[in-house]
Amino acid sequence: MTNTLESPTHERAKKGTWAIWTVLVLAVIVAIVAGVLAYLGVSRATGQAAPSARTVSLAEALPETFDLAVNLSFERDAMMAGVPPVVLRPMQQATDESAQAWRTRAQEIDSGDEELDATLTRIAEGVDGIDELRTQMRDDRAEGTASYTALANDLFSIAGDLPSTGDGQATSSIEAIGHMPEAWEALGQERAIMMAVLARSPSPGKKQISDDEIAALTEAEAGLSRSLAAFYEGSSADQRRALDELTDGTATEGATGVPAHQGVSEIITGGGTALTLESYVVSSTDFIRGLQEVLIASAQEIAEEVRTDRDDATRTALAAVVLTFAVVSVLVVVEIVLVVLLVVLVSRRRSANTRGARG
16 A cells, blocks of 8 residues: 555646756756856957947047147248248147157057058158158258158058948048048148249239140149048038038048148139149148148047047947846756756655655
8 A cells, every 4th residue: 555655646746856867957057048148248249349449549649649640731831931940840840749649559459460551650650750850851852752751641541441330430530541642642632732833923914934844733622522522421421511611612522622722723724823832831821731630620520539439339239248247147046946856756756766765
């Protein structure tokens, strides 16, 4: 009679034990899968955060980079024009100050890219040798001009080394800024030619200009028009508004709303211009300084957006870590409970078997 009563109990204990074993195995599998998936999620989020950190350090250096590039361009143009020391000295001081600011910021750039490292090295060597560059400009104007231009172009090209941040405005702005080296080189060519032409013909009216100068001026004007339009199209709404104000709504038309560039267009078409050397320099300088402000504002927007992307990626990674810890912790508790139940059931089963054997 005892065996008859204990048999269903043994069956239920056996089924309960197998059920717990099954649940325990499933819990372990789920814990492993959750851990793997969480690891992949954390790795992906961390991977997204890492390039963003590099992008932030590079983007944050753009304002100082553009400031130095513009000041070098002004200094180059002034030395090409042979301005007196009293005019040149403040320009060189501004260049020196912006060079020091760039050195400080460049130390924070997280590169890790051979091409970018090479560019930064060339810039650092050029900045450290600025006195030699000035001497070269005085001794050989053509060679010095080429050296100034190469250094400025290297500075502007840094924007092109910014990693893509996706499909947002920052990526569009980065691509837009990539057109600015051509625009700045074209501006330098225009200024050199226009200042020479206006110096020869100081009075309003038709200017004395050679066919070669017309060809070079036409090429420079086309380059500026093309690159400035591309920069305008890719910039944010705020920067497009700023460009509209700067160019009187002609940013995509060669900035002909600016008196200096209206004068360029007039001379190219063979007409006269009322611009004098002084009025041209004032208008051109105002335009370049305004464009510099737009570039710096655009760089600050890029830095802010990529900084936000980096912070979002970091928060995602942290959330994944916390969620992983929570899920695995719950599963571990479940597994511990199941193991305890399993031990209890096995102990009871052994006790029942022992009593049955004695009976």
